[in-house]
Amino acid sequence: MRRVYLDHSATTPVDPEVASLMMTYYTEKYGNPSSIHSFGQEAREALEKAREQVAGFIGAQPAEITFTSGGTEADNLAILGAAEAYKDKGKHLITTAVEHHAILETFEFLAKNGYELTVLPVDEEGLLSVDGVQRAIRPDTILLSVMHANNEVGAIQPVAEIGRLAREKGVIFHVDAVQSLGKIPVNVNDLNVDMLTVSSHKIYGPKGVGALYVRKGIRLVPRVYGGGQEKKRRSGTENTPGIIGFGKACELAQARMADEAAKLTGLRDRLMDGILERIDFVKVNGPRGAKRLPNNVNVSVQYVEGESLLLSLDMVGIAASSGSACTSGSLDPSHVLLAMGMPHEIAHGSLRFSLGRQNTEEDVDYVLEQLPKIVERLRRMSPLFDQMQREAGAK
Amino acid sequence: MRRVYLDHSATTPVDPEVASLMMTYYTEKYGNPSSIHSFGQEAREALEKAREQVAGFIGAQPAEITFTSGGTEADNLAILGAAEAYKDKGKHLITTAVEHHAILETFEFLAKNGYELTVLPVDEEGLLSVDGVQRAIRPDTILLSVMHANNEVGAIQPVAEIGRLAREKGVIFHVDAVQSLGKIPVNVNDLNVDMLTVSSHKIYGPKGVGALYVRKGIRLVPRVYGGGQEKKRRSGTENTPGIIGFGKACELAQARMADEAAKLTGLRDRLMDGILERIDFVKVNGPRGAKRLPNNVNVSVQYVEGESLLLSLDMVGIAASSGSACTSGSLDPSHVLLAMGMPHEIAHGSLRFSLGRQNTEEDVDYVLEQLPKIVERLRRMSPLFDQMQREAGAK
Amino acid sequence: MYTEKVMDHFTNPRNVGEIPDADGVGEVGNPKCGDIMRIYLDIEGDTIKDVKFKTFGCGAAVATSSMVTEMVKGKTITEALDISNAAVAEALGGLPPNKLHCSNLAADALHAAIKDYYDKQEKAKG
Amino acid sequence: MYTEKVMDHFTNPRNVGEIPDADGVGEVGNPKCGDIMRIYLDIEGDTIKDVKFKTFGCGAAVATSSMVTEMVKGKTITEALDISNAAVAEALGGLPPNKLHCSNLAADALHAAIKDYYDKQEKAKG
Numbered sequence A, B: 001m002r003r004v005y006l007d008h009s010a011t012t013p014v015d016p017e018v019a020s021l022m023m024t025y026y027t028e029k030y031g032n033p034s035s036i037h038s039f040g041q042e043a044r045e046a047l048e049k050a051r052e053q054v055a056g057f058i059g060a061q062p063a064e065i066t067f068t069s070g071g072t073e074a075d076n077l078a079i080l081g082a083a084e085a086y087k088d089k090g091k092h093l094i095t096t097a098v099e100h101h102a103i104l105e106t107f108e109f110l111a112k113n114g115y116e117l118t119v120l121p122v123d124e125e126g127l128l129s130v131d132g133v134q135r136a137i138r139p140d141t142i143l144l145s146v147m148h149a150n151n152e153v154g155a156i157q158p159v160a161e162i163g164r165l166a167r168e169k170g171v172i173f174h175v176d177a178v179q180s181l182g183k184i185p186v187n188v189n190d191l192n193v194d195m196l197t198v199s200s201h202k203i204y205g206p207k208g209v210g211a212l213y214v215r216k217g218i219r220l221v222p223r224v225y226g227g228g229q230e231k232k233r234r235s236g237t238e239n240t241p242g243i244i245g246f247g248k249a250c251e252l253a254q255a256r257m258a259d260e261a262a263k264l265t266g267l268r269d270r271l272m273d274g275i276l277e278r279i280d281f282v283k284v285n286g287p288r289g290a291k292r293l294p295n296n297v298n299v300s301v302q303y304v305e306g307e308s309l310l311l312s313l314d315m316v317g318i319a320a321s322s323g324s325a326c327t328s329g330s331l332d333p334s335h336v337l338l339a340m341g342m343p344h345e346i347a348h349g350s351l352r353f354s355l356g357r358q359n360t361e362e363d364v365d366y367v368l369e370q371l372p373k374i375v376e377r378l379r380r381m382s383p384l385f386d387q388m389q390r391e392a393g394a395k
Numbered sequence C, D: 001m002y003t004e005k006v007m008d009h010f011t012n013p014r015n016v017g018e019i020p021d022a023d024g025v026g027e028v029g030n031p032k033c034g035d036i037m038r039i040y041l042d043i044e045g046d047t048i049k050d051v052k053f054k055t056f057g058c059g060a061a062v063a064t065s066s067m068v069t070e071m072v073k074g075k076t077i078t079e080a081l082d083i084s085n086a087a088v089a090e091a092l093g094g095l096p097p098n099k100l101h102c103s104n105l106a107a108d109a110l111h112a113a114i115k116d117y118y119d120k121q122e123k124a125k126g
């Protein structure tokens, strides 16, 4: 059976070049970078080269990069580390309603432990208002965190403007760039950020590796204690093969980004337009055009439920994801779709296709061939579709 | 040049079988285990199989295993997570003077934040007294952490007895088994432990992966917030290839441990005895015989400094480590050697050889051929050796 | 995630559809929660002669709906009232823990349909 | 970690040894810190005719000792007093940051040896 992976926002395959480089560091150059012998030193050199590659990709200095076990840990370190370091300056924090759980849950932990939290709303496209940010900033605000691009609906926030504002007001500005890295330009200076989170497994690097950019001069209280690795910001034997893989993945992404973004944008629009053409009662979630990640398609298919769609797609080899509650084990559907003002019943039928490096027009056309049949079959089973048609007929 | 790696306590190469399994999960079965499509589900299955392999190796239930980014994170989660969860029961903590920094620094952080800490001394072999532990336990003691085997001198602590004591007194007992796993039997029931830390890269698995065993019923406050992975104990996209590699490494270690321990014990004693025979003014650090890890050799070479020894060994292809301050960038030599009552000047000249799966008698004999020449050369340069000889001559 | 049996019932659901002028119709769930099951019964004497369903919901919701219609077809009402949500899940070889509460309502829908049948009988008598 | 020059001086240290009845001997460091450097000077008139060293310490300690003896041989005392620890580190192409404070004492040992020479001169005069 044809297998079409369209869930690159969840995770990506490791690029073969990255994987084979990692192999060398797993089996041959396996030294501990803290060791002074040549096994250790060759690992250390490669580790520092990776730091340069990551830093270079986001316009940072190598010394400003702290490697972590992933985007989640980097988000936690940024939020908890800065909140603790600057607690004497103030206790007010700001974030948005559409952040990843790694940000939201972390802020909520702080909100339960002596901090005050403002969660900014978004409009129906998932976009933040710069004015709204401005109004939320108070004299005791110490930290503001806004994601660069949303993982569910692909909305790209006006981060550079928000950063300018934060800098004016002396508020530390953190950006979660996990989804934007490798898809649109991410530069810590252009975006006026103080801290920025990136994750390797979203850009064809290995899982279990991420990094936090921390602008020189920003203080952070560490979250992990031990051998004092990563300049005491993050103890633990360094995951050198993983980090080296991440570095290589950054180098490859940097070289390919412009071409890939153009190609992905084409596939994205072909898929989105094709769905709208072929299936009735479908709504596009998130902005269209330049304010949307080049690889994100998100639609709500009314009168059917997301998990059923995913299972049916999977049965014909198509891997996608959904904001349906049923895929997460919680009762509420995606907090992002709800924050955009979408009714629960429509949010349940949302479907995300996230395109990647390997995808082709044939992949897209295969989805366009399969999805209408699936939707039709599920709608035939759906008491809601039934009801809607009866009501429409009665009119 | 011959290259002889004798620093397996710092880190090990990844077993080729483990590495090739990981490759599959990096490049082909790369799904996110939280995804419901088949890419996700095949990763989920392999992840849960790895959990069974790790659990099986230490006599635990799979549900009692939480995967982390390494031994350091697992140690931190155990100590900080339990201290927070049980703070209403008491605020007294106990550990030993010879723990890894991942334990010591974490306890010291707590000692600065409202907890009371007792650090138990060891004898000149690095061994803990069970009586001492008994005397240290108070009614408000909530947590006791003792390492199974020491990473520097290989001393194996009487963990089972201490565990019995802890259970009697209702104190949560954590054991850092990072160095003992795969070398001597580690069974959470035999050792009477409530929490136990293991790390993959010390047993021929990948770096950046570890696990914390938490006995059913023990509460822990998480340290990382986000998607709620690992039953909410440790958020972050799972490092599936790494975890799967760790699982495989446990399976291999379990099958090979008995044979390997016997072989390593032979090499260990050949190396230790050979050094004592060939070089004067050398002292063995740590216990001899069954109370020592099968793969650990640690000696102090008087009148020379450890880093000079390491550099000289490295120049002939031998990788070892030292408790010298000069190898760590701090001013004091190894806290373990100092806790054993060793004078600073002798601790500076300590040398650790940690043997591994690939080492042979030829490797040992190569060290025995090279080390005496190196020591002689450095002693000829040493004003201390000079002085000692002059003083000896004067008598 | 799901057992083979669940996937079989999801892929080839039995008895999808409606029964015009059904003797009993039961509906549970609500679209906000992402699950609605509607069951139609055709009852003759004490026996469930035919049964159909329509479901909006996840894989478990569809599969339990399908399964319960199979379990109940040809059975007496008394037997049908004995079927519990747990029995449906069991007949499917089990469900993932997070599906046991919210998507496992097919027996409830069946019981609601039987109640509807009784209510209609009462009315007819009344 | 170390530059090639450091490794060269560590591997082939110049002027190891002692000078019997040296005109000046200087020692710095202490074994507790893991570094001791002893420098011997043979001085004729104002000129350092010969210099030897003995060092207990890490790679940097040995290399800086060796380097300072090279830098000072044949120089006048005034020139020797101008040599700083930083100059020695620089001549070696730099040292790792954590070695700059504790293991970079060779110039201090040299200066101590010169002081010892002056002290002896004083005494001889006295």
Ligand SMILES: Cc1ncc(COP(=O)(O)O)c(C=O)c1O
Pocket (backbone or CB within 6 Å): A009, A069, A070, A071, A072, A073, A075, A100, A102, A147, A149, A150, A151, A176, A178, A179, A199, A200, A201, A208, A209, A210, B235, B236, B237
């Ligand atoms: C926006 C965003 N932030 C953070 C994360 C977490 O990163 P990681 O999966 O590396 O823990 C993700 C992905 O899961 C994400 O999409």
Ligand SMILES: Cc1ncc(COP(=O)(O)O)c(C=O)c1O
Pocket (backbone or CB within 6 Å): A235, A236, A237, B009, B069, B070, B071, B072, B073, B075, B100, B102, B147, B149, B150, B151, B176, B178, B179, B199, B200, B201, B208, B209, B210
């Ligand atoms: C005894 C002990 N505990 C903890 C650790 C830390 O584990 P990791 O290197 O996986 O962070 C180590 C090794 O460095 C160790 O030897």
